Amino acid sequence: MTPSLPGPSASLSGIRIVPDMPICQQDLPLDWYQKEFQPYAEEYLALPDRLPETVLPWMDRYIHPALDHFGPSIMLLAHYYMGGEIVKLVERYGGRIGDSYELALQTRERPEVTVFVESAVHFMAEAIAILAGEHQDVWITNPRSGCTMEMMAKEHMVEPVFEDLRARYGDDLLVVAYMNTSGRVKALAGKTGGSVCTSSNAKSVVSWALGEGKRIFFVPDRHLGEVVAGWVGIGADERFIWGEEPGTRPSLADLSARERERLDGAKMILWGSYCGVHTVFTPEHVEYWRSRGYRVLVHPECPTSVVALADGAGSTKFLWNEIREAKRGDRLAIGTEGHFVRNAAEQAELRGVEIVNLADIPDPGFGEMGCGCATMSRNDPPHLVAILDLLRRGSPPDLNRVLPGDVVNETTGSRDRLTEEGRTEIVRDARMSLERMIEVVSRSG
């Protein structure tokens, strides 16, 4: 029997679970689940297949009682990049799908909700927790779901450089922290009167920072930073990349006299991190599809050489809107996270629009490119089922609760949690930087 599905939601409007398409691309090994989740994972792994007609009744058995128990006080959230069919599953159970900006605003937009359950990466859940009211709790289905870009910009890496730069430039320095940072790094931005940004508003936020007459320290994505610098007119010779070589993080003392001179002349200092998913795209990919009549659209986390050649670049939301507005017969090559492109391609096909992944080239010369954000895909059906059932029973693992300032080791799963005093400080400073972004966005319309 094909399970009945709800109508279109506000966010993905019409995304649906295809009956004969497997629910999940890949099963995780049992020992990747925390011990409280293993009984659920064992049941899931024992199911005969991953087809919706098998998996959905199993999920319903746990999820419907949990949703009935909490009623309107619970909200499920997921990011567009979630792997397999998880975005569709979250949507099926009445949840909200969004980009990181939309997800972060949910505690404010839905004050009646007291329990948020997020299926995405940790920094996104933490941003939700930073803006949450005291009556609202945030839970993540898998705390080990990290972001590789954020992992290359942990507080212990960024703070020493931040302190060096503060000592050199004083109040002239303003930090713009991309949403893909921990709360502790967002708090550094708040300390300088700076702001958070997302890819959908980075241009407005950087323009605002320039208008303040400050020297910008942009953390952590050098590619987004460089793309936005180009958009707002900051030339290549006015940028300084901190740690050009991946994995190298010099201190101020390591810089040569010439490098210091360049640093002093820079309007924008960019932390040298990047997204492993978006940096697989190359100018050759763009040329390949363009020469075959495809319009190429990319995310600005792609290298600048790719963005410069593409027909358009913008946030996840921008890409989604472009895909939705495409007309029958249009052909688009999209350079962003693979699960998003796959979901978009399925939906677009129903409207006669052809979508391909920019890196998915049927030519052995190009090699295999991988499918998407592997860390985000650590959230799967057993994780969603387990956290909801354990919440209903009143025994959720504390590791899945997300508080501002939490730092989770993505490999071991261990967590460093601040004292209440430390947390209060982080909330104050990080909230300031998030609120600055909200203010800039609302001013720029």
Ligand code: SF4
């Ligand atoms: S796609 Fe890249 S930037 Fe986004 S969460 Fe995954 S690793 Fe991080």
